[in-house]
Amino acid sequence: MARIAALALLLAVAGTGCTGSLWSSARRPDMPYRVLSKTTTAVIPPPGLVYQDVHAPLYPMFGASLPTRIGSKKGTSTSNLIGLPPLPYPGLATGLDLFAWGDASIEDARRNGGIDEVEYVDVRMQTYVFVFRRFTIEAYGD
Amino acid sequence: MKTFLALAISVPLALTFAGCIAAPVVPPTGLVYTDIQAPLTFRAEPSTKRGTASTSSILGLFAWGDGGVNAAAHNGAIHDVKQVEYEFLNVIGVYQRYTTVVYGD
Numbered sequence: 001m002a003r004i005a006a007l008a009l010l011l012a013v014a015g016t017g018c019t020g021s022l023w024s025s026a027r028r029p030d031m032p033y034r035v036l037s038k039t040t041t042a043v044i045p046p047p048g049l050v051y052q053d054v055h056a057p058l059y060p061m062f063g064a065s066l067p068t069r070i071g072s073k074k075g076t077s078t079s080n081l082i083g084l085p086p087l088p089y090p091g092l093a094t095g096l097d098l099f100a101w102g103d104a105s106i107e108d109a110r111r112n113g114g115i116d117e118v119e120y121v122d123v124r125m126q127t128y129v130f131v132f133r134r135f136t137i138e139a140y141g142d
Numbered sequence: 143m144k145t146f147l148a149l150a151i152s153v154p155l156a157l158t159f160a161g162c163i164a165a166p167v168v169p170p171t172g173l174v175y176t177d178i179q180a181p182l183t184f185r186a187e188p189s190t191k192r193g194t195a196s197t198s199s200i201l202g203l204f205a206w207g208d209g210g211v212n213a214a215a216h217n218g219a220i221h222d223v224k225q226v227e228y229e230f231l232n233v234i235g236v237y238q239r240y241t242t243v244v245y246g247d
Contacts, residue, residue, distance in 0.1 A: 037164065041164075042165065042166050042182070043164065043165045043166075043182065043209075043228065043240075043242075044163070044164035044165075045163070045197040045199070045205065045207075045209055045240035046162060046163065046197070046198075046199035046202065046205060046232075046238035046239070046240055047162070047199060047202050047205055048199055048200075048202070048203055048204045048205025048206070049202060049203050050203045050204055051203070051204045051205070051206070052204070052205040052206070053205070053206050053207075054197040054205050054206060054207055054208070054209060054240075055195075055197070055207070055208040055209055055210035055212075055213060056197065056209050056210060056240070056242070057182060057209075057210055057211045057226065057242055069221060069222055069223075070212070070215050070216075070220070070221050070223070074212075120211055120212075120223075122210030122211055122212055122213075123210075124210075127205075138210065138212070140212055
């Protein structure tokens with residue numbers, strides 16, 4: 001047991017951590033975390049595998065034009081995911097994703113919020129007890 | 143035995159996610175301690191107000207908070223957003239905090 005724990009610890013430090021030496025030559029230092037998070041957004045805050053309910057900017061993307069004003073309306077659209085719990089080993093730390101469904105498009109969020117012009121977009125990432133995850137697009141505008 | 147198992151699971155998990163942040167621009171981060179600021183947008187115009195919104199994470203297991211642009215703008219009473227940056231704090235992978243910083247008027 002002690003050897004397994006030591007091996008897991010070594011692999012975590014050397015291989016999969018965001019500052020791990022095995023990834024030091026990667027072009028993008030955040031790439032391992034992007035892979036582990038299984039989410040593609042501009043900004044992915046620090047995770048919560050057991051419980052997570054965080055909001056982060058989806059827009060503005062780097063290099064895109066800025067939102068110039070804060071809209072008065074909000075519309076959301078959601079996608080869901082159910083999977084198996086994670087194993088305490090690098091590479092399986094975020095579990096095995098099995099079923100995913102939902103329309104998390106900005107267009108759906110725009111329609112749901114009755115928004116004519118979307119100014120910018122945040123994302124909400126939720127995780128409950130390892131196995132259920134929800135990804136929500138939050139569109140703001142007028 | 144239970145304590146050992148808990149440590150065997152939680153320590154590798156915490157180290158796996160230590161110093162983890164994904165953003166368009168990520169400066170070098172430290173495994174033990176990180177406190178960095180970086181841009182989310184190109185433009186930087188003069189502005190009078192600053193608003194922040196944060197999310198926090200413990201051991202990579204529990205995470206909470208509203209770190210969106212909307213929350214940051216509301217916290218800073220900003221109606222005209224001119225610049226967006228972020229801050230990232232990591233303490234040994236045990237505590238991590240992401241903060242969206244909005245500048246505007």
